[in-house]
Amino acid sequence: MRRVYALLLALCCALAAALTAAGPAQAAPQTITNGTQFTDTSGSAVHAHGGGVIKVGSYYYWFGEDRNSDNTFRYVDAYRSTDLKNWEFRAHVLSQSSAAELSTAYIERPKVIYNAATGTFVMWMHKENGVDYTQARAAVAVSDTVDGSYSYQGSFQPLGQYQSRDMTTFVDTDGTAYLVSSANNNYDLNIYKLTADYTGIAGLVANPWPGGHREAPALFKRGGVYFMLTSAATGWSPNQQQYATATSPAGPWTSWKNVGDSTAYGSQTAYVLAVQGSSGTSYLYMGDRWGNSFGGTVDDSRYVWLPLTFPAATSMSMSWSPEITVDTTAGTITGTSATYNTLIARHSSKCADVPNQSLWQGAAISQYTCNGGTNQKWWFKDLGNGYYELMGRGSSLCLQENASNVTQEDCTAATAQQWSVAASGSYVNVEARTTGECLDVSGASTADSAAVITYTCNGGTNQQWTRGT
Secondary structure, eight states: OHHHHHHHHHHHHHHHHHHHHHOSOOOOOEEEETTBOOBOTTSOBOOOEEEEEEEETTEEEEEEEEEOTTSOEEEEEEEEESSSSSOEEEEEEEEGGGSGGGSSOEEEEEEEEEETTTTEEEEEEEEEOSSOSOOOEEEEEEESSTTSOOEEEEEEOGGGTOOOOSEEEEEOTTSOEEEEEEETTTTEEEEEEEOTTSSSEEEEEEOOSTTOOEEEEEEEEETTEEEEEEEEOOTTSOOOEEEEEESSTTOOOOOOEEESSTTTTTOEEEEEEEEEETTEEEEEEEEEEOGGGGTSOGGGOEEEEEEEEOSSTTOOEEOOOSEEEEETTTTEEEEOOOOEEEEEETTTOOEEEOGGGOOSTTOBOEEEOOOOOGGGOEEEEEOSSSOEEEEETTTOOEEEEOSSOEEEEOOOOOGGGOEEEEEETTEEEEEETTTOOEEEEGGGOOSTTOBEEEEOOOOOGGGOEEEEO
């Protein structure tokens, strides 16, 4: 009996060792909801704002900003995932205590690249004094392991003469590394070649768009074409993203072309990630919906991730999807198609509305004159059980029935967020699953800002709705 036990124990140990050596299993496809604040595997908010991703082995490592309540630097955080949805917090890889000049600072847009020749991971970032934006410096930190503690190497202005604000890094297929950063008060976008160890600036390669006033650069290569994706410089507020192309980082580069809608779907470029798998390579736009743009802080920011498509070798497009499905094993990224409807009350001809275009959880729904705003548009997401979630186009939050009102909240598929739609002549009743009550305009009021609630279904015209387009 002891021999059998010993044999079984040996087999188990061998199997465990083999699984450890093989690394994580292949990742299954995952659906990611857009415009939300992601959480890690422990349930805490993911603070990787303005960040970038590097793949090491089977894992994607995501680095980004984790700030104090006054928006000053606290940490650069590192997370890892095999499927781009389930993120495991790994470490605060850089902190205020990492160097004296980081005790009060702004550290923005950290990007990590790997130098195969030196075996070193190199982090580049934008550094300011924590009070204003007069320093305009680049900063460097290094580590022997991807998610280990990074040793701060200091900050400087490139070549001792150029401002450096929003930035990104890029390693070409030949191993040459580049830094792209905004200079001249964001009116120039400089492209630098890095030194062989990736920790310094070897020279200025190009300033292709002098006076262009661009920031938030993301540089990537598809086939033999280099794409530069940027935003305009409008502070925390989103704006029209534009891209240019070239056949070399040194150029010549094309002029800027618009991509996406006029606000990049309420976001700003952080990074473009190539996801390579058995079916090819897809490109993921990673954007920040900055909390400061809707009355919060950086740590209130949400993430907007969208697939990039390429109608031609040198053209790029980006469309909104409320959800994306990512298959890192196959290398595919697809957006969920959604039709958005207004909900127009029969008695008042006014729309169910999120007041002031709020993006905050807990905002109470009311009726307001229909105006075509994204805060009046709803995706009836079919849950496959006879009920729907009603997800706001502007906020990516869901209608939720409460005891005294209806609010928008993080979508959880809770029964309080599930609704059925029943015909009422040429109109519909929207009924709450929890109580069976109908979506109702309180007191049958026809006034703007009258509360939308749930109430016992009674056939009233204030409970009858048109699903408009």
